[in-house]
Amino acid sequence: MRWTPQRRTVIEVLAASSGHVSSAELIERCRARDPQTIPSTVYRTLDALEQLGLVRHGHGADGREEFHVGPDTEHGHLYCADCGARSEIRAAEADALVTAFRAADGFEVDLAHVTVVGRCASCAARHAAG
């Protein structure tokens, strides 16, 4: 793998972005460092990094790509369709999810890739009430 200035930029930005980043955000931040940044290069760099296991991508509620920067515990996401709140899927739920599919189908869930959409507790309550 070649160590090019463009890749350095992407990796520096990723390192500075703990947690999750959308591709658009990422490109924006790369441009802040180097206005010459070309989107396709960023996407291709991300692909390369993903093959190396340095980042993982998932899809947000709207289906757009989102990147998790490692080394992070693998986790999925919850998204409330009402209020837009986002949170991480915690160990207990993650376990239930992964185990259920493994037991039923032998299907190995890729947790990092999962975004579960629904209604968060407070929105569910509000909805039930009103």
Place this chain on the structure above:
Amino acid sequence: MRWTPQRRTVIEVLAASSGHVSSAELIERCRARDPQTIPSTVYRTLDALEQLGLVRHGHGADGREEFHVGPDTEHGHLYCADCGARSEIRAAEADALVTAFRAADGFEVDLAHVTVVGRCASCAARHAAG
């Protein structure tokens, strides 16, 4: 709600498409009936139909939109990242999943919206072996 020719077209196409349709497919089929079909109209019609509960949308593995035509049992999707196989999430898994999130967070999962990505049984086996 107004009963326009364009909506008639979309609904006819949906009725003829049992199960799942991607938006691109849908537009293509609408064009087959009426070459004048405009994508934005189709999208907006789908939004309207979704508000009426006649269709539900979810996101496929690649994050693109996908529509489920009712009246169908609510279900989510499994997608194998290796071989591309797709299947529906069955009642047992669905239950485990929905219950786990409700118990832990009070989060109400919108099953129709969920696509779980991972490796299907045979690909998981092949991967473990080779």
Place this chain on the structure above:
DNA sequence: TTCTCTATTGCAAGGAATTGCAGTAGCGAG
């Protein structure tokens, strides 16, 4: 039937993501 109100349409512009291709420039070999 005719009129009016406004939901809906068509179009054009815009943004996000992806791909093909020709040229550039890392980096290991000599």
Place this chain on the structure above:
DNA sequence: CTCGCTACTGCAATTCCTTGCAATAGAGAA
């Protein structure tokens, strides 16, 4: 240090989806 291979880059074109706006045409009222 220089050369050559080819992994990368930059760009332009393409696809998919979304939004704003002016014009159109349903559908109920008169």
